[in-house]
Amino acid sequence: MQDTMNRHAVRRFTEVVLNQGEIDAVAQFFWDDVIEQEQVYLPMRGHGLRGLKQMLRGLRTSFPDMHWTIYEQISEVDKVLSRFEWTGTHHGMFLGIPPTGRSVRVGGMAVDRFVLGKIKETRVIMDTLGLMMQLGAVPPPRV
Secondary structure (H helix, E strand, O other): OHHHHHHHHHHHHHHHHHHOOOHHHHHHOEEEEEEEOOOOOOOOOOOHHHHHHHHHHHHHHHOOOOEEEEEEEEEEOOEEEEEEEEEEEOOOOEOOEOOOOOEEEEEEEEEEEEEOOEEEEEEEEEOHHHHHHHOOOOOOOOO
């Protein structure tokens, strides 16, 4: 039962915060002292909830039309793994890359650990290399 509620919370976060851009609503889904386990893909600019909001605002500024889709989820008592994909058009500065106007499609997975109905720890692994190739910042491999 709890794992079903946790899966639903991740889907609501995806819809409300990521797709609709209601960044301040992130506090409904995450603890103030949320821990980001992996910081390689999009580093937070601060710690906890404040840093998460900063990162999400920056991502939305870079890709204002971004849309996230969850394709599958696996859960156990306090953890939810979600396989996702997001799309968007690069219209703002992103990790030092000026706007290109290019459309991107990025896949990844997130593992969220819940405590008392909110996310306490998150680990997101995304295809950052693929994203950088789509933006033209990294050349594609030669065949």
